[in-house]
Amino acid sequence: xxxxxxxxFHTPLEIEERTVPxxxxxxxxxxxxxxxxxxxxxxAANGDWPVKPAPPFIPGHEGVxxxxxxGASVTRVKPGDRVAVPWLGSACGECEYCLTGWETLxxxxxxxxxxxxxxxxEYVLADGRYVVKVPEGVDPFEAxxxxxxxxxxxxxxxxxxxxxxxxxxxFGIGGLGHLALQxxxxxxxxxxxxxxxxxxxxxxxxxGAAYTLNAREKDPAEYIQGLGGADTAIALAVNPKSFEQAxxxxxxxxxxxxxxxxxxxxxxxxxFETVLNGIKVxxxxxxxxxxxxxxxxxxxxxxxxxxxxxxxxxxVNDAIRDVENGRVDxxxxxxxx
Numbered sequence: 001x002x003x004x005x006x007x008x009f010h011t012p013l014e015i016e017e018r019t020v021p022x023x024x025x026x027x028x029x030x031x032x033x034x035x036x037x038x039x040x041x042x043x044a045a046n047g048d049w050p051v052k053p054a055p056p057f058i059p060g061h062e063g064v065x066x067x068x069x070x071g072a073s074v075t076r077v078k079p080g081d082r083v084a085v086p087w088l089g090s091a092c093g094e095c096e097y098c099l100t101g102w103e104t105l106x107x108x109x110x111x112x113x114x115x116x117x118x119x120x121x122e123y124v125l126a127d128g129r130y131v132v133k134v135p136e137g138v139d140p141f142e143a144x145x146x147x148x149x150x151x152x153x154x155x156x157x158x159x160x161x162x163x164x165x166x167x168x169x170x171f172g173i174g175g176l177g178h179l180a181l182q183x184x185x186x187x188x189x190x191x192x193x194x195x196x197x198x199x200x201x202x203x204x205x206x207x208g209a210a211y212t213l214n215a216r217e218k219d220p221a222e223y224i225q226g227l228g229g230a231d232t233a234i235a236l237a238v239n240p241k242s243f244e245q246a247x248x249x250x251x252x253x254x255x256x257x258x259x260x261x262x263x264x265x266x267x268x269x270x271x272f273e274t275v276l277n278g279i280k281v282x283x284x285x286x287x288x289x290x291x292x293x294x295x296x297x298x299x300x301x302x303x304x305x306x307x308x309x310x311x312x313x314x315x316v317n318d319a320i321r322d323v324e325n326g327r328v329d330x331x332x333x334x335x336x337x
Contacts, residue, residue, distance in 0.1 A: 003121035004316045007056050009047035012317045013120075021125050025071040028128045030085055035119040036062030036144040036308075037332040038175070039238055040087075040261070042320055044114050048263040053114045061087040061112040062147040063119020064140040065336070067131075074128035082140065083131040084147040084296075087286050089116050090127040103288050120313060122336055132292045135300040142299065142306040145175060145331040148286065150295045150304070153180035153234070155287035156257045157187055160232040164188030169230035171220070171246045172237030172260060173200040175331035180234055181207050182304045192227065194220045194245075195237075199329050203307060221248035229254065236260045240267040247279070255280040310335045 001020050004013045023029045041059040043049055063085040067077050077083055091098050091106035098106050112118045112126070134143045153176050162168050166189040170180050173195040181191050185208055192211040193204035201212040211227065213220050224230050229251025235243045238260045244267055247256050256279065269281065287295070298304055307330030311319045319332050 001122040002313060003058050004313055005056050005058055006045045006053070009045070009052075009055065013045065013320075015314055015316070018121070020123050023069055023071045023125055025073040026128055027125050028070045028074055028077060028083070028131060029068045030063065030065045030083060030124050030126055030131070031068045032063045032065040032119050032122060032124055032336045033140040034064050034144040035060045035334045035336060036148065036175075037319055037323060037334065038062060038148050039323065040148070041113060041120075042324065043261065043263065045320070046263075049261065050265070057114070058117040058119075058121050058124075059113040060118035060120035060124075061085070061114070062144045062149070062333075063112070063124055064134060064143045064147060065124075068123070070128060077128055077131060077133060082134040082143075083126075084134055084143055084292065085112055085119050085124055085126045085131055086147050086151065086292060087111055087113075088130055088289070090130050093129075101288065101290075104286050120316065120334065130289060132289055132296070135296050138296060138300050141308060141310065141333050141335070143296065144333045145179070145306050145308055146295050146299055147292065149176045149331060150179050150299070150306075151287035151292040152176060152259060152285075153236070154183050154295050155291050156180060156234050156259050156284040157183040158291070159282055159284045160234065160255050160257045162187040162189045162232050166190070166231040167192060167224075167227060167229070169194060169220075169224050169233040169246060169249050171233065171235050171242045173204045174236075174329065176236045176259070178203055178207060178307055178330050179304065180236060181209055184234075186298065186303055189232075192224055192230065194242075197326055197329070203329055207305070215242070215245065220245050224249035231255070232257065234259060238262045240264050243267045250277075250279055252277045253279075255282060258283050307331065308333045
């Protein structure tokens, strides 16, 4: 099978031929149809984060495809099912986090495309308990971005507590942000979209954003405070400065939801203002299997739209450069056909 492989940090990925693996008792072999490119994949390939993957490995945690074969203990899916292979590759199933609906916090979890090989390949092995069925009628190229960008922003809006009549500020309108905008609107909120690229702000307006702002032209915190301040700010752009702008955009009692993971791991958080103004700061990382199923159900019901462009796996290094240089307005998805 063909696979894009990280052989060393900060080096181009190699396209390799590998043997198609056989599933173990709890595993499924998935023939990948579509696999998204997330900024996390780029951080993985560069070894940017404190906990690093171990090359060689295959990135990709937005893989969608058909179950080709299943191990003897697999009961949730069967050959022929279309499934998504998400970031949460597996968890222990027994710790307090797993047992209280927070499996994404399990300290024994395995992460697809990071600690175990992912979906930038023609086939991938996955734990049959942690793949999620894609509903009939949902296009695999739309399902792929929903598998991470969708469930990540859906969970962020959930934990933000956004309500009808709220003003939600979304910092970073792209693969994640264009979906966060839609989930905030589903919750009934008005959205102010902040980015540095006009084409992305055009997309935000098309999707119904009440306000849009290019942060190169005007201070977003000052602008949003002029609207009365944001009830919630969701920080998606991978730059600590945008996190600080998001914080300053909040009204009293507001909530800052941290989602993006910059290579620079620090932001300034003023203690006095946080206490005096009753500001809540929340970290939100992806979502559970149930959250992903809800994301798919919303999409199947026509509540969301996914903006994406396709590339071939052979173009992986050019695709990464395009994302790094801001030349992509939403999500890139590798066509594995």
